[in-house]
Amino acid sequence: MTDTWKTRTKLVHEGSRRSQYGEMAEAIFLTQGFVYPTAEDAEARFVKAGEDEFIYARYGNPTTRMFEERIAGLEGTEDAFATASGMAAVSGALTSVLRAGDHVVSARALFGSCLYILEEVLTRYGVQVTFVDGADLEAWRAAITPKTKAVFFESMSNPTLELVDIRGVSEIAHANGALVIVDNVFATPIFSRAVDQGADVIVYSTTKHIDGQGRALGGVVCGTQAFIRKTLEPYMKHTGGSMSPFTAWIMLNGMATLDLRCRAMAQSAAAIATALEGHPKLARVIYPSLASHPQHALAMAQMGSGGTLVTFDIAAGKEAAFRFCNALDIIKISNNLGDAKSIATHPATTTHQRLPQDQKDLLGITPGLIRLSVGLEDTDDLITDLMHALDHA
Numbered sequence: 068m069t070d071t072w073k074t075r076t077k078l079v080h081e082g083s084r085r086s087q088y089g090e091m092a093e094a095i096f097l098t099q100g101f102v103y104p105t106a107e108d109a110e111a112r113f114v115k116a117g118e119d120e121f122i123y124a125r126y127g128n129p130t131t132r133m134f135e136e137r138i139a140g141l142e143g144t145e146d147a148f149a150t151a152s153g154m155a156a157v158s159g160a161l162t163s164v165l166r167a168g169d170h171v172v173s174a175r176a177l178f179g180s181c182l183y184i185l186e187e188v189l190t191r192y193g194v195q196v197t198f199v200d201g202a203d204l205e206a207w208r209a210a211i212t213p214k215t216k217a218v219f220f221e222s223m224s225n226p227t228l229e230l231v232d233i234r235g236v237s238e239i240a241h242a243n244g245a246l247v248i249v250d251n252v253f254a255t256p257i258f259s260r261a262v263d264q265g266a267d268v269i270v271y272s273t274t275k276h277i278d279g280q281g282r283a284l285g286g287v288v289c290g291t292q293a294f295i296r297k298t299l300e301p302y303m304k305h306t307g308g309s310m311s312p313f314t315a316w317i318m319l320n321g322m323a324t325l326d327l328r329c330r331a332m333a334q335s336a337a338a339i340a341t342a343l344e345g346h347p348k349l350a351r352v353i354y355p356s357l358a359s360h361p362q363h364a365l366a367m368a369q370m371g372s373g374g375t376l377v378t379f380d381i382a383a384g385k386e387a388a389f390r391f392c393n394a395l396d397i398i399k400i401s402n403n404l405g406d407a408k409s410i411a412t413h414p415a416t417t418t419h420q421r422l423p424q425d426q427k428d429l430l431g432i433t434p435g436l437i438r439l440s441v442g443l444e445d446t447d448d449l450i451t452d453l454m455h456a457l458d459h460a
């Protein structure tokens with residue numbers, strides 16, 4: 068049945084559940100609880116809830132379940148659990164697995180809040196964390212030992228679009244019995260083949276491409292049924308990080324157009340990267356499908372696309388980068404990504420402001436660096452906006 072469906076069919080129909088009314092659109096079950104016909108039914112459901120039986124929205128809800136089944140179908144995992152935000156997904160995936168005395172190896176280039184969980188939270192509970200240069204397989208090999216319980220990385224890093232070789236790291240991790248947890252936001256669920264490449268657990272902030280219109284925070288963890296229902300769900304449902312049914316409904320609607328949007332954005336991003344490369348005011352343009360990207364071949368093998376973000380370095384530094392941002396018209400200054408609206412971010416003073424200078428240097432976050440999340444506007448209009456703003460840089 069649905070196993071034979073291709074991506075765009077799954078994105079529209081997978082996981083649909085209809086009530087007795089046969090509604091066409093996915094219904095929002097805006098209810099925290101569920102009524103049992105008899106006390107015996109209540110007892111039976113608490114022993115083991117069936118496929119269409121729910122107990123409490125923190126444990127599960129029909130609208131949220133539709134979203135979980137749709138994203139699991141897309142990602143190619145057995146199951147998924149939807150969370151209140153991307154960070155609830157990242158912290159849940161890590162914390163539900165780890166305990167005091169365990170060892171984790173993580174890539175160093177991480178979203179700020181992910182870094183906080185690994186560096187500040189997990190270590191407080193006795194988990195030992197080793198950070199490595201994610202692009203260096205030898206560094207992973209040296210750090211992962213039979214004592215390593217899990218490895219964690221963003222498959223494409225923020226903001227310098229550096230790739231981690233999912234297959235390579237997974238082989239090393241699995242040889243040592245470690246679980247591979249991948250934050251796959253920048254790769255998008257459309258360009259992801261992380262499961263085929265060996266990842267065990269895939270985490271998304273659905274706030275980004277899956278919503279795609281900047282409306283709601285959300286997250287999801289995808290994995291085997293055993294991991295999702297036996298390890299993650301007990302932790303999530305008791306600690307309170309579940310997704311609300313209203314958010315799940317927004318995400319379900321976002322998914323219907325996810326493939327079209329990600330492909331259109333990536334096509335624009337490639338055209339923009341090509342147009343910007345070699346511009347006299349830019350020290351460099353980073354985009355994985357450009358031949359100049361140091362991991363071009365890996366990006367094409369791993370994602371088959373350069374993705375929806377382009378990063379570039381304005382050679383004259385911070386003041387020039389600010390003049391550039393302030394001269395943009397269509398492209399907005401903000402810090403979300405994956406949105407229909409194109410967004411320019413100056414990482415050094417916003418998303419990565421708190422990092423000490425040596426960390427910024429290590430991660431290539433220069434004073435002139437701009438991260439551009441390419442939206443759905445006309446490509447030529449975006450290029451005109453960028454070129455005009457560069458004149459002011």
Ligand SMILES: *Cc1c(COP(=O)(O)O)cnc(C)c1O
Pocket residue numbers: 152153154155157178180181221225250252253272273274275284285286
């Ligand atoms: C945005 C983001 C997160 C956090 O997601 P929220 O929905 O904001 O909680 C985690 N990882 C990456 C790579 C992100 O871009």
